[in-house]
Amino acid sequence: MNQKLAAPEHAIRNFSVLLSPTPRGARLARLLATQQLLAWGLPLDPAQLIVAELANNAATHGRVPGRNFQLLLYVVGGTLRIEVTDTRGDQLPRRRPTDPVAESGRGLTLVAALADRWGVARGLPPRKTVWAELTFGTAQSPQPDRPHSGPSAPPAGEKAPHQTPTLPPAGPTHSGE
Numbered sequence: 254m255n256q257k258l259a260a261p262e263h264a265i266r267n268f269s270v271l272l273s274p275t276p277r278g279a280r281l282a283r284l285l286a287t288q289q290l291l292a293w294g295l296p297l298d299p300a301q302l303i304v305a306e307l308a309n310n311a312a313t314h315g316r317v318p319g320r321n322f323q324l325l326l327y328v329v330g331g332t333l334r335i336e337v338t339d340t341r342g343d344q345l346p347r348r349r350p351t352d353p354v355a356e357s358g359r360g361l362t363l364v365a366a367l368a369d370r371w372g373v374a375r376g377l378p379p380r381k382t383v384w385a386e387l388t389f390g391t392a393q394s395p396q397p398d399r400p401h402s403g404p405s406a407p408p409a410g411e412k413a414p415h416q417t418p419t420l421p422p423a424g425p426t427h428s429g430e
Contacts, residue, residue: 315339
């Protein structure tokens with residue numbers, strides 16, 4: 254007897270690619286992410302901007318000659334997670350105040366403004382992963398006058414990076430033992 258298997262309520266989709274830590278690799282990360290988001294039917298903005306910034310940071314600040322960086326996109330339920338892993342775990346990114354006339358230094362401020370959550374996770378030496386999450390809710394936002402359950406909106410101001418990811422890593426996990 255043939256039985257139809259029920260599709261999972263929240264399919265997990267992922268995309269991963271290794272790229273050279275060069276401006277060309279960063280540009281290719283953005284282009285490949287854009288194509289994957291289109292294939293998944295997800296909105297391009299702000300995800301493609303976050304990918305571009307994180308990939309550019311990996312190619313600029315996380316560059317080690319002969320070692321690639323990894324772009325990983327995955328969707329669980331209504332959350333898109335963007336991860337960029339490079340091999341400069343000794344240099345964790347942090348937001349710095351910038352001079353108003355400086356031509357660079359605003360990348361993580363942009364990521365913090367566009368992402369719902371972001372952070373840095375140390376990997377097996379010498380790796381680190383900078384990640385950002387975007388939530389694409391299907392439910393409508395609650396009305397301001399009506400009571401609602403669930404977490405309240407974060408206070409206005411800066412979103413601080415989280416040190417631990419809220420979704421499990423997509424790859425195999427390793428214990429420190």
